[in-house]
Amino acid sequence: MTTIPVVYVKGQYNHLIVRNLKELGVDSKLLPPSVPPEQIESMKPDALVMGGGPQSVRSPDKLTGELADAARLIRQVKLPMLCICVTHQLLATAFGGVTEAARKPEFGPVEISVIDEGRILAGLGPSFTAWESHNDEVVKIPQGFQSIARSINCSVEAMRHETRDIFGVQFHPEVSHTQKGMDLFRNFLHIVEEHKRT
């Protein structure tokens, strides 16, 4: 069985990610970001998903305890990783990108245009409706990453690492109103399975 813990950074939808993964047959539960990376390794997970949360990552040196812990996991854990909403922004800043207050914050339904499906957005193009809830956004993508989806208001709705299996999405694939949200989790599972084989 595939094991994917969800790192709980206090977002409302974190528990829904666990539910979705369970529905796809994955062994999953919420994990506080304060769990040391060694302990995570001893659980022998196949990947990590990081949820959203109410905090801001605008100033990387003034992160809340939870986000500081989550940033440490992002840097140290060498597993396939999917980061959602605030942890997508955290992923960007942890690798040298920039997050700022969004010029136009997005709440509720947003039309997402896929720039490059790749493996993670396979079958989601050319566009789909996703639900969002964010005041900040990634304005500068870190080196080694590529933006793979955008909306009218936000230029980095999704990004992926060029060589490693690390992905960030600004929207919430875990909420039922996001079209094809489950497909994104299914794609992530395929990536995780491939990673397991190599």
Next chain:
Amino acid sequence: MDSGRDRLIEAGFWLGQEGKSREVLADSRTVSREVENPTFISKIRGDYGLIWAIGERRNKLPESSLAKMGERLSVAVQGFHPSSFLSEETARLRELTQGKKVISAVSGGVDSTVATLVAREALGDNLLPIMIDTGLLRSGEPEQVKERLSRSPTSLKIRLVHAGGKFLASVKGETTAEEKRKKFRETFYQILKEEAGREGCEYIVQGTIAPDWIETQGGIKTQHNILEQVGIDPATTYGFKIIEPLADLYKDQVRSLGRHLNLPRELSERQPFPGPGLLVRCIGNVTKEKVRVLKEATKTVEAGLSPFNYEQYFAAVIENRFAKDPSPKTVSETACEALGLPKSEVHVDIFEDRITGVKGDQRCYGLLAGVKLSEESSETYGWLQDRLRQLQTKIVEIFPDITRVALLVKERRGGGPLSILVRAVSTRDFMTAAVSPVPWKILKDISKQVLKEESVSRVYYDITPKPPGTIEFE
């Protein structure tokens, strides 16, 4: 291997013939075709309509389609199997309570009813169901619930505790949503403490589900049934421990468990009603008069919208007192721009009482913009969904203090000091919600009826999804 039918029963999707079909799927051929569709699961998850359609059309479907559907649906509910959930949870409850008497707090809603049935399955006659009449339930509701649940197959003997006066007295003079909710919670548990003392009970069962503790813990709103998750120890504060059999489940899973427990459809699919009742739909100050008007409007709105099978629909009441900041004129200009209408056609009022919303995973106790279009434009614009969506998005985007936008359906010049807000949404799990496209004519008919009440001068329709709104108002 199980037959398709068995799988559908296990998944809780094999419904009685009374299942009403919405217009989602026209015939059994469409259902068969849908089963072949790779996005089938996300469709059924987003749309109960299809499940009902299966209820009606199932007899016309070939076994091969049923098997396929069963397979896909079991995948869809993996991680939640009502029968194994039930056996694990009843074993846990027996172990925990060791043959002692336990009180169960019933409201008549699906969560507390299913929690009570799970507990009864485990504890038998040691379970004592009680219902607190808070005075904030709908007209006639306490008696109806008691009577309905006393009948087969639920057969619960519920004791009614009348406490209407206590709740109204406790929220008197409170105008902010969180203070009202906290006062309600305190009164609720004080009464349970008295009841537990009287019966000599150590445990109380309640129907908490996942969104309740998620929203309370996340600081979005204080749910009346959440203590431990926010650091209040009920044992030291109130002298009893709390059992929450459904704390990890979402509404659709609770319904599926209810169907597995043979709850009749009217109960398993019952329209949700919040624990603090009309308190959270009576925006701002709570007065007897506002509650009275709201009870009447609730009857009208529920009767008018129940045929549509929206997952949630209701009325709320707000006083016609208006704020000056942000300036209604500026908001009005934004509204004109979003709608592509001249200034003379649009008027915006910003209500003074605040409403609970959620922006970027944070609680946002914000303002409501009531948008009025000229008679002619509103006839045209009533349900130009894209335009209304733009109207709502633009206003909320530009004015951080506004979380809600509602459209005026009808008004009566020189009428009373209150407005009624109508809300209808579609949602699977109450974590996100889309505004339902109620036909404009239906909204007008409802408003006409509501405006017969002297104290009401306006009726609005809320066009805010969740986020940035919440489903309820406070």
